Amino acid sequence: MTVSDTSSQLNGNEGDNWETEFDAIVADGLRVEPRDRMPDGYRRTLIRQIAQHAHSEIIGMQPEGNWLTRAPSLRRKAILMAKVQDEAGHGLYLYSAAETLGADRADLTTKLIEGKQKYSSIFNYPTLTYADVGVIGWLVDGAAICNQVPLCRSSYGPYARSMIRVCKEESFHQRQGYELLTTMMSGTDAQRAMVQDSVDRWWWPALMMFGPPDADSPNTEQSMAWGIKRHTNDELRQRFVDMSVPQAAVLGVTFPDPELRWNEERGAYDFGTPDWDEFMDVVRGHGPCNDERIAIRKRAHDSGAWVREAAMAYAAKAHPTEGQL
Ligand SMILES: [Fe+2]
Numbered sequence: 001m002t003v004s005d006t007s008s009q010l011n012g013n014e015g016d017n018w019e020t021e022f023d024a025i026v027a028d029g030l031r032v033e034p035r036d037r038m039p040d041g042y043r044r045t046l047i048r049q050i051a052q053h054a055h056s057e058i059i060g061m062q063p064e065g066n067w068l069t070r071a072p073s074l075r076r077k078a079i080l081m082a083k084v085q086d087e088a089g090h091g092l093y094l095y096s097a098a099e100t101l102g103a104d105r106a107d108l109t110t111k112l113i114e115g116k117q118k119y120s121s122i123f124n125y126p127t128l129t130y131a132d133v134g135v136i137g138w139l140v141d142g143a144a145i146c147n148q149v150p151l152c153r154s155s156y157g158p159y160a161r162s163m164i165r166v167c168k169e170e171s172f173h174q175r176q177g178y179e180l181l182t183t184m185m186s187g188t189d190a191q192r193a194m195v196q197d198s199v200d201r202w203w204w205p206a207l208m209m210f211g212p213p214d215a216d217s218p219n220t221e222q223s224m225a226w227g228i229k230r231h232t233n234d235e236l237r238q239r240f241v242d243m244s245v246p247q248a249a250v251l252g253v254t255f256p257d258p259e260l261r262w263n264e265e266r267g268a269y270d271f272g273t274p275d276w277d278e279f280m281d282v283v284r285g286h287g288p289c290n291d292e293r294i295a296i297r298k299r300a301h302d303s304g305a306w307v308r309e310a311a312m313a314y315a316a317k318a319h320p321t322e323g324q325l
């Protein structure tokens with residue numbers, strides 16, 4: 001069942017009940033598909049969220065890409081290359097999902113480069129040591145999994161379906177990170193210190209990946225009503241903390257939070273408050289690496305211009321009747 005109703009689409013709004021049908025689809029937990037009629041706000045919200053997600057995958061290649069040429073062994077290099085390449089793939093699926101809503105991929109890229117659309121704040125932090133590759137896999141991809149698994153049930157079909165494969169790959173990313181860290185933790189004191197230092201730097205930014213507290217997240221309620229989001233930011237953050245604490249204990253590292261402790265009554269961990277001023281600063285473009293990330297993305301886009309031109313010229317010759325692509 002979908003909200004498609006050809007006759008109502010042809011007849012415009014007059015006398016049709018597409019909105020009621022749309023609401024029923026969402027309420028029944030079914031999927032809205034690209035051909036279906038949908039409220040403008042739903043479409044706009046999805047384009048914003050999917051574009052932001054796609055940009056995060058693409059920009060997210062940079063922090064780890066920084067270590068590709070300096071991976072400590074051929075095995076580590078092969079794993080890291082596969083992981084970074086996966087992120088490029090995630091970005092491409094997501095741009096395709098945004099296109100099904102009528103967004104234009106070139107336009108989305110321009111908006112990213114001009115700072116008019118955001119990407120996840122986490123990718124504006126620097127990767128200072130090789131332990132960061134492990135910690136990003138464990139915590140950053142781990143947080144991404146917490147965020148993205150519920151999106152497999154998102155109300156918009158193409159987005160939900162793209163998340164299924166993305167989540168499978170994210171779980172490989174998390175495991176490669178954790179495996180790298182267990183190797184380092186069974187190494188020298190210096191290696192163990194390097195892992196702890198990296199955990200200290202990434203823990204709070206990882207918690208910020210779930211977005212501001214629910215009280216300051218104005219879009220959450222509407223997104224949940226539309227079935228785009230399935231859990232609030234705070235619910236997902238709690239789930240992530242509860243999942244990560246036992247993993248840290250097995251690894252032999254601690255999180256830099258004196259308020260972190262098990263709460264018997266709640267059956268969950270209590271934890272401290274992230275520095276939301278820092279978060280807002282990074283979101284507004286003033287994080288440690290914002291300028292560098294965008295400059296590199298722009299340079300890559302500019303240096304790929306000839307490839308796009310050649311592809312367009314080829315397409316025009318191969319399919320002259322289709323005119324401009
Ligand atoms: Fe990804």
Ligand SMILES: [Fe+2]
Nearest residue numbers: 087141170173
């Ligand atoms: Fe990933």
